[in-house]
Amino acid sequence: MGTPFISLLEPTRLDGYDRTKPHTQQPSHIPPLFIDAMEVRETVFVTEQQWPLECEHDADDARSCHWVTYASVNRTTRAEVRDPTTNEVTQPRQSETRxxxxxxxxxxxFPHPPHPPPGGRYVDGELQQEADDEVHASPADERRENADMPFGNDRATTFHDGREPYVGVGRVAVVPEFRGHRVADQLWAAAKRWLEENPAYFNPSVSSLGMDRLEAAAATDIPKWNGLVCTHAQEAVVKVYQRWGFQVDEGMGKWTEQGIPHVGMFMRLQVKETDPKI
Ligand SMILES: CC(C)(COP(=O)(O)OP(=O)(O)OC[C@H]1O[C@@H](n2cnc3c(N)ncnc32)[C@H](O)[C@@H]1OP(=O)(O)O)[C@@H](O)C(=O)NCCC(=O)NCCS
Known part of the structure; x- marks a missing residue:
């Protein structure tokens, strides 16, 4: 593998992206980097892990930052041909680097919908309400689950007081043939560096959203990020996140997404104190 490089796409409108179709059949105005991210996600989550294609792109994609790692890959576009009698090359091999x-x-x-309830079962991104269960969302949680800006309090867990704004790391994926080379570590290093350099980037603006929408009664309630990062990790890859400094949040419990067991993990980055955006 040549030296890989990493590119970033900051939040961007993705109107017109058709989640029922693969990345190869999207409108031409969709940013190429996002199409590339979807290429990787379709290979890993849809083809390998068998998630439905429609679940792969969601409303969070437009408001998220995306990082993509590229490798220079040389592939043969036309095979070498030799004369069978003389063994001389009659057509040289042609290749291209992509x-x-x-x-x-x-x-x-942030903001995020409520923490998944322990024992919850998500199918196609929707929490299933079991007939006989203890897993019931409160009316406040249901409202936040369905809100486009789900500000408001959450339940407290081991590492989250239920109030502090946090950002989420997600859709971490490396295509199977490039695994085991610490590609994911480099992606996280790039995202971490960016977060440390831009701690106020996601702080919402009070003047454009208003105190009510932010669920802030006083100036001290205006959400601002102070370095807290969460991930919903597939249990099988907890070790990778632990290497990055995340710890399993026992209080968050376990739940399944498309039948795959998940746990919550948190870490805190040391970031400069920022002011809320007025
Ligand atoms: C999790 C994932 C992103 C890690 O990417 P990566 O760049 O290969 O990470 P690493 O090189 O650090 O390897 C991580 C572990 O994978 C294992 N591994 C190594 N080579 C591997 C290979 N060819 N195929 C599968 N796993 C391999 C190793 O056990 C390694 O652990 P180690 O720390 O003991 O060496 C990648 O495995 C992946 O895309 N998995 C499927 C999607 C997924 O589960 N995403 C996480 C959602 S929460």
């Missing part, structure tokens, strides 16, 4: 997207990761800003 920057191939091999890994991706996104950072989702």
């Amino acid at each position: 920057s191939m997207p091999i890994g991706t990761l996104r950072i989702v800003p």
Whole structure:
């Protein structure tokens, strides 16, 4: 593998993206980097892990930052041909080098819907309400679950007091043939560096959203990010996140998404104190 490089796409409108179709059949105005991220995500989550294609693109994609790792990959476009009697090359091999997207990761800003309830079962991104269960969302949680800006309090867990704004790391994926080379570590290093350099980037603006929408009664309630990062990790890859400094949040419990067991993990980045955006 040549030296991979990483590119960033900041939040952008993705209107017109058709989530029922693969990345190869999207409108031409969709940014190429996002198409590349979807190429990786479709390979990993849809083809390998068998998630439905429609679940792969969601409303968080437009408001998230996306990082994509590219590797220079050389492939044969026309095979060498030899004369069978003389063994001389009659047509030389032709090849092309392509920057191939091999890994991706996104950072989702706050606010987030409520923490998944312990024992919850998500199918196609929707929490299933079991007939006989203890897993019932409160009316406040249901309202936040369906809100486009789900500000408001959450339940407290081991590492989250239920109030503090946090960003989410998600859709971490490396295509199978490039695994085991710490590609995901490099993606996280790029995202972490960016977060440390831009701690106020996701702070919402009071003048454009208003105090009510921010669920802020006083100036001290105006949400601002102070370095807290969460991930919903597939249990099988907890070790990768632990290496990055995340710890499993026992209080958040376990839940399943498309039948895959998940746990919550948190870490805190040391970031400069910022002022809320007025
Ligand atoms: C999780 C993932 C992004 C890690 O990417 P990566 O760049 O290969 O990460 P690493 O190189 O650090 O390898 C991580 C572990 O994968 C294992 N691994 C190594 N080579 C591998 C390979 N060819 N195929 C599968 N796993 C491999 C190793 O156990 C390694 O652990 P180690 O720390 O003991 O060496 C990648 O495995 C992936 O895309 N998995 C499927 C999608 C997924 O589960 N995403 C997380 C959602 S929460």
